[in-house]
Amino acid sequence: MATGEHPYSVADRPIEVENLINNFPAPSLQGSPLVSPELANFVSRCLKKEPEERSLARELAFDPFVQQIHNFSDEQHVAWLREYTQRKEQLRQMNMNTQIQ
Known part of the structure; x- marks a missing residue:
């Protein structure tokens, strides 16, 4: 879901x-250009x-991905969520276009 697609086709x-x-x-999200290496590693651990x-x-509470998010200011959280939401919508649109073709 982090890439905008279900993990199984x-x-x-x-x-x-x-x-x-x-x-x-x-x-696995490892090597995906759509997510950060930190997120890919966090998901892999889960x-x-x-x-x-x-x-x-x-242990996950101290994962670099969680710590990065934890240290964000309120403004950074809002910006991160906006970026995530926009990226998710772009991926959803790309997936819809791919399925139509």
Whole structure:
């Protein structure tokens, strides 16, 4: 969803999504030009399938992505949210145009 797309191309077929979730590696944002490396790493830490490999909430609180956001002023938060909202809408439009073609 961070890229404006569902992480699985078969999102409209729940049984197939369940199969992908259960039998394949978690989706990754690593290397995506649409998100920062910090966000990609944060999401990766959250999506580890094995609970013992997944970061705890108290560990995630100190993740560089969270710390970056935590240190923002109110104005920076507003600007970040505006940029995110605009980018999300652009991606949604791009995805709609791609699906139409």
